Amino acid sequence: RKEVEQDPGPFNVPEGATVAFNCTYSNSASQSFFWYRQDCRKEPKLLMSVYSSGNEDGRFTAQLNRASQYISLLIRDSKLSDSATYLCVVSGNAGNNRKLIWGLGTSLAVNP
Amino acid sequence: DAGVIQSPRHEVTEMGQEVTLRCKPISGHNSLFWYRQTMMRGLELLIYFNNNVPIDDSGMPEDRFSAKMPNASFSTLKIQPSEPRDSAVYFCASSPRGGQPGELFFGEGSRLTVL
Numbered sequence: 001r002k003e004v005e006q007d008p009g010p011f012n013v014p015e016g017a018t019v020a021f022n023c024t025y026s027n028s029a030s031q032s033f034f035w036y037r038q039d040c041r042k043e044p045k046l047l048m049s050v051y052s053s054g055n056e057d058g059r060f061t062a063q064l065n066r067a068s069q070y071i072s073l074l075i076r077d078s079k080l081s082d083s084a085t086y087l088c089v090v091s092g093n094a095g096n097n098r099k100l101i102w103g104l105g106t107s108l109a110v111n112p
Numbered sequence: 113d114a115g116v117i118q119s120p121r122h123e124v125t126e127m128g129q130e131v132t133l134r135c136k137p138i139s140g141h142n143s144l145f146w147y148r149q150t151m152m153r154g155l156e157l158l159i160y161f162n163n164n165v166p167i168d169d170s171g172m173p174e175d176r177f178s179a180k181m182p183n184a185s186f187s188t189l190k191i192q193p194s195e196p197r198d199s200a201v202y203f204c205a206s207s208p209r210g211g212q213p214g215e216l217f218f219g220e221g222s223r224l225t226v227l
Contacts, residue, residue: 034214043203043218044155087155091213099168100214102155 003027004090006103014111017078021106023088024070030101032091033064033071037084038105044087047073078110114138116219118204124225130192133222135204136185145216146179146189147203155203161187194226 006023013019025033033050048055050062050071061074071090075082088103117136125131137144145160159169161181169179176195181187191198201223205216 032213034212043220044216045218046215049212049214089214099157099160100216104154 003101004088004103006086006088006106008104008106010107010109012109012111013078015078015080017110018074018076019078019108020072020074021086021088021108022070022072023103023106024068025088025090025101026069027090027092027101028066028069030090030092033062034089034091034100035060035062035071035073036087036089036102038087039084047086075108078108080110080112083108083110116204116206116217118202118219118222120222121220122223122225124227125194126227127195128193129226130190131194131198131224131226133189133202133204133224135187135189135219137187137204137206138208138217139185140208141206141217142184142209143207143211144181144187145205145207146187147205147218149201149203149221150199158189191224194224196226199224199226 003026035047036044037047038044048057048062050064052064054063059076063072085105085107087105090101092099119134143162146158147155149155158171159179164181179189201221203218203221205218207216
């Protein structure tokens with residue numbers, strides 16, 4: 001089993017739709033969780049951190065479920081500009097939390 | 113403010129040649145990371161430095177790869193000799209002192225093709 005797994009997609013949705021991605025992780029000792037966004041042929045950029053209590057940033061909501069070992073990203077009222085690959089990132093255990101484990105990404109295409 | 117600067121942006125070379133990739137982190141950041149990205153394996157951490165000292169190089173594929181950080185504003189990743197399977201995008205990233213472990217700022221990457 002991969003350490004971090006994501007559905008590669010692609011998810012094709014119309015503008016204005018709500019779309020959700022899940023990501024599962026295998027190491028129960030993982031400390032920190034993040035979503036990154038990567039546009040085609042560009043570098044990854046931090047989208048948001050994922051806190052135990054969940055967090056929201058505008059149209060984006062991230063949730064963490066430690067019991068089931070997954071994190072989720074919800075995008076509401078999707079825009080054309082949301083088209084990108086979304087990378088799930090999990091930090092290592094407390095001894096080496098600088099070592100991030102990256103999912104392969106979920107591809108989202110928002111269509112007019 | 114300048115972000116992480118990498119060079120070259122693109123490199124095409126022949127098998128057996130030496131390749132040197134360069135990175136200038138964001139000023140004031142004290143951690144620097146070298147990643148490799150391929151379609152099959154995604155982003156893989158090769159090595160990271162903290163205060164110019166290599167902390168974890170367990171991701172470096174083999175002896176053909178080496179990385180240095182002679183000062184806080186410069187790092188190199190060298191592949192010698194290069195092989196076709198080294199073809200990938202190599203990203204450098206930096207993070208600030210006291211930042212979250214996942215708060216990385218990436219350069220635009222160096223796209224390497226080894227023929």
